Amino acid sequence: MSATWLKLPLEPLVLRDLKVGQWVNLSGSLYTARDAALKQIFDLEADNKQPPVDLKGQLIYFVGPTPPAPGESVGSAGPTTSRRMEHFIPALIEAGVSGIMGKGPLSQSTVKELQRKGIIYLAAAGGAGAFYGSKVRGATITAYEELGPEAIYCMHIENFPAVVAIDLEGGDLFEQGPKTYRKET
């Protein structure tokens, strides 16, 4: 499969060229977050307080990795369900993220909101935890260590494949893909 190489953090200019269904190969640093950490960030935003990490311009990866083997930084690290994070996405938008990555579809209203703010959604392959874990070159806990697998990590990844799922024109892979192959009568 041919893929577009992308450096992290994402350059705003390259986002415009990304199209739904296109593979990208990511290298660089991102931040992880999932339910419990996002809830805390969301609550801080609601109180007009700053999140503990500056997420501006960053790609946020929805993941809760397994513990690392000795000498490694994380274990398996595949995507978790993005739909569960929808409630917190406005807080991430507020924090100025450039993109989000996870698995599965997002609602139409979120798709529109992401498009309006120029934020990309990348889909990683769900259930490929070992594969993605092997693409992580380093990871440090940045916040909420007490949350265990739900802590926020700064993760350095290399050659990490994902598919553009929502592009800046509002294209939505989870809408368009199934429509192409639907055979229901």
Place this chain on the structure above:
Amino acid sequence: MREIQAEEITSVVAEAIKNINFHIRPDVKAELQRALEEEASPLGRQSLQLLLENAQMAAAGVLPLCQDTGTTVIFAEVGQEVRIVGASLEEALQAGVRLATREGRLRHSIAVHPLSRGNSGDNTPAVVHYHPIPGKALKLFVMAKGGGCENASAMAMLPPLASRHGVGDYIVNIIRTNGAAACPPLIIGIGLGGNFETAPLLAKRALLRKIGEFSPDPETAKLEKVLLRRINELGIGPQGWGGSITALSVSIETAPCHIASLPVAVNVECHSHRLTEVKI
């Protein structure tokens, strides 16, 4: 009476849990390879290829197949002539979960309370279902059930005279709505009949069947085939990225039910399908 040491059970359960988290089942691997050949979408095929590569990497025993190492679900079939020595069966099984979590470096995925959300730190408690059976054997089905696909599951109390097609519509609609987020290609367990608490249990039990095997009851097998076709016609495809293979199998277990009821439960399972059967 046959005596079984609790320690032996603990060690067998721990090995089973580690095994399923690192080694894909042969039937699932064969199904993924078949899907790779049959899938119409290039993106779908590429994602299936990635899953097969993932399985190969996990088999080295360092990185689990999926970072969601799941809730441990155990169906324990306990011979009536078996006596467990040293600890209770429940304690022996839970100790196995703790041991596997430590030795396998599995993720801590269990919240001790649904609202306060503190982590149990060792993946206990496992969900255990006990069934007495005649004889001297202890049979355990050990499953690591992911949270994402469990979330896609649902049940309903349908009107008693809902047609086969109507029952099918309910099931297909659950997959239409929830399937893409549950890591397709899916394995779908369905419980038909029973009552409010047994239908979901039947659905979970349906997942214990070998992939590719249909019900021995011809009527049920027919419904399984129809549902598998209808679900694949949804076009959701691998990962929900669009494609011709949304599910690898549909298994239905049935039970008698009240004349006023037709309970139906859909238990959605992801393609990792971490399950094994051990006999002590």
